[in-house]
Amino acid sequence: MNNRVYIFDTTLRDGEQSPGVSLNVSEKLEIARQLARLGVDIIEAGFPITSQGDFEAVKNIAREVRGVTVAGLARTNFADIDRAWEAVKQADQPRIHTFIATSDIHLKHKLRMSREQVLESAAAAVRHAKKYTADVEFSAEDASRSDLDFLCRVMEAVIEAGATTVNIPDTVGYTTPDEYAEIIRTIMSRTKGIEKAVVSVHCHDDLGLAVANSLAAVLAGARQVEGAINGIGERAGNASIEEFVMALYTRRDRYSLETGINAEEIYRTSKLVSKLTGMDIQPNKAVVGKNAFAHESGIHQDGVLKERTTYEIMNPAMVGLSHSNLVLGKHSGRHAFRSRLVELGFVLNDAELNKAFARFKDLADRKKEIADQDIEAIVENEIRKVPATYELSYLHISSGTTVVPTATVGLARGEEILEEAACGNGPVDAICKAVDKITGYSCRLATWGINAITAGKDALGEVTLRIAENNREKLYMGRGISTDVLEASARAYVNAVNKMIYEKNNHID
Ligand SMILES: CC(=O)SCCNC(=O)CCNC(=O)[C@H](O)C(C)(C)COP(=O)(O)OP(=O)(O)OC[C@H]1O[C@@H](n2cnc3c(N)ncnc32)[C@H](O)[C@@H]1OP(=O)(O)O
Numbered sequence: 001m002n003n004r005v006y007i008f009d010t011t012l013r014d015g016e017q018s019p020g021v022s023l024n025v026s027e028k029l030e031i032a033r034q035l036a037r038l039g040v041d042i043i044e045a046g047f048p049i050t051s052q053g054d055f056e057a058v059k060n061i062a063r064e065v066r067g068v069t070v071a072g073l074a075r076t077n078f079a080d081i082d083r084a085w086e087a088v089k090q091a092d093q094p095r096i097h098t099f100i101a102t103s104d105i106h107l108k109h110k111l112r113m114s115r116e117q118v119l120e121s122a123a124a125a126v127r128h129a130k131k132y133t134a135d136v137e138f139s140a141e142d143a144s145r146s147d148l149d150f151l152c153r154v155m156e157a158v159i160e161a162g163a164t165t166v167n168i169p170d171t172v173g174y175t176t177p178d179e180y181a182e183i184i185r186t187i188m189s190r191t192k193g194i195e196k197a198v199v200s201v202h203c204h205d206d207l208g209l210a211v212a213n214s215l216a217a218v219l220a221g222a223r224q225v226e227g228a229i230n231g232i233g234e235r236a237g238n239a240s241i242e243e244f245v246m247a248l249y250t251r252r253d254r255y256s257l258e259t260g261i262n263a264e265e266i267y268r269t270s271k272l273v274s275k276l277t278g279m280d281i282q283p284n285k286a287v288v289g290k291n292a293f294a295h296e297s298g299i300h301q302d303g304v305l306k307e308r309t310t311y312e313i314m315n316p317a318m319v320g321l322s323h324s325n326l327v328l329g330k331h332s333g334r335h336a337f338r339s340r341l342v343e344l345g346f347v348l349n350d351a352e353l354n355k356a357f358a359r360f361k362d363l364a365d366r367k368k369e370i371a372d373q374d375i376e377a378i379v380e381n382e383i384r385k386v387p388a389t390y391e392l393s394y395l396h397i398s399s400g401t402t403v404v405p406t407a408t409v410g411l412a413r414g415e416e417i418l419e420e421a422a423c424g425n426g427p428v429d430a431i432c433k434a435v436d437k438i439t440g441y442s443c444r445l446a447t448w449g450i451n452a453i454t455a456g457k458d459a460l461g462e463v464t465l466r467i468a469e470n471n472r473e474k475l476y477m478g479r480g481i482s483t484d485v486l487e488a489s490a491r492a493y494v495n496a497v498n499k500m501i502y503e504k505n506n507h508i509d
């Protein structure tokens with residue numbers, strides 16, 4: 001049996017049926033172009049009878065996106081099929097995808113049709129679509145809850161009418177892998193003419209089994225898998241294309257099945273779909289979630305640093321991510337901590353490392369995630385603490401909407417108190433200028449940022465900034481803490497100036 005599995009992407013049709021999602025023509029076109037780069041075989045661009053906007057979107061995609069099959073969905077009504085054809089006909093490979101439900105529950109309550117009427121309607125729709133194009137797909141909606149004998153009769157009738165792909169959807173995400181595989185095998189062995197068509201599956205994720213069911217189906221002989229990027233779609237969504245593809249790829253030791261997907265485009269595609277649909281990706285989502293390649297605990301981080309494959313079954317680069325991510329937090333160990341220090345340019349001896357690590361653990365108990373700036377501060381302010389040439393003694397600020405911001409700063413140098421005043425573009429600028437007047441150095445502020453480190457109105461603010469001498473590139477980081485943002489800024493600036501002076505005096509820079 002052929003080992004090529006065709007990937008049918010329905011992000012723009014079933015995916016767009018996610019509550020709250022509505023894509024305009026240009027957004028759909030942008031996603032379709034990216035899907036083509038990703039290498040999907042078929043793009044289901046929409047359901048053209050639904051609205052003028054959807055019709056235009058499908059038509060634009062068919063006209064603009066080359067080298068891929070473009071499908072339009074249609075009920076078995078001839079008007080739907082005519083509209084679908086109008087929309088897709090300019091595609092390199094146009095496909096009409098027509099469907100009707102085959103389960104008794106849908107026949108009785110929704111369609112109010114008999115089995116014979118459904119059978120006839122399905123075959124007539126395929127015959128009608130065949131007048132337009134050789135490539136016609138038929139879907140038996142709610143197939144997994146349909147009577148199997150009837151399902152086989154419908155399949156036989158639509159293949160006889162010319163369907164080239166027959167889809168067996170698990171519309172309500174009800175089936176399980178072993179049962180679904182059995183349904184596919186039964187249809188493939190009992191349906192006359194089945195070898196003339198590609199057997200397709202379309203799984204929903206109501207029980208979280210969409211990808212597992214799709215995998216079971218291809219192992220049973222199906223050769224087209226329908227799904228959506230990020231698993232979006234009606235209710236709990238569709239099978240996630242990136243998960244299905246990476247399952248086949250990662251387990252090629254076990255399954256010799258291939259797709260035409262260029263996996264390196266996965267991450268980019270996922271990001272684009274998330275951005276344009278407004279549907280966030282849960283952090284622990286397989287393959288594309290923020291945490292999919294992140295390691296937080298010490299034992300795991302140690303393993304990954306020694307050999308990535310200890311805890312990573314996929315190389316993040318394979319899906320277009322540049323590197324895996326060691327998140328430093330309270331579960332991290334010394335190996336990960338030392339590795340980040342080296343990345344930041346610090347080489348500590350064992351005693352320094354132990355001291356810094358203890359401070360890091362202490363901070364991690366209070367903060368969820370430790371940023372690089374926190375580590376720099378631990379090393380520079382506590383491990384490699386430089387002597388303070390100057391210390392902030394007092395600060396007076398005059399500022400408001402109608403006055404020129406002015407700062408008066410008092411700095412202690414040994415026993416001496418030195419005072420200067422300066423005006424600035426804002427109070428922080430005025431503080432920096434007053435400090436410069438005292439120290440005699442002329443510095444520029446390269447970065448300035450504030451973090452609240454406690455909660456409430458009297459929260460402690462932590463200012464982190466970087467300065468450089470006006471004619472030089474080298475940056476010095478300073479940090480200051482206070483309930484007053486301006487005082488924290490002054491403390492941070494003086495802290496950075498002290499480091500600069502220390503390095504200059506000791507010829508370190
Ligand atoms: C499983 C799936 O994902 S199927 C695709 C679901 N996608 C959508 O529904 C896309 C958005 N839908 C729409 O814009 C609208 O529902 C339309 C334009 C398609 C139809 O709108 P309306 O004509 O107002 O019908 P409405 O949606 O209220 O009801 C659906 C009708 O189609 C019938 N129908 C449902 N499926 C089919 C089918 N495959 N073939 C023929 N008729 C069908 C229903 O029985 C019902 O018929 P009735 O009016 O005689 O009772």
Ligand SMILES: CC(C)C(=O)C(=O)O
Pocket residue numbers: 014099139140141142167169170171172202204
């Ligand atoms: C139209 C069909 C393929 C569908 O979306 C479903 O059954 O879920």
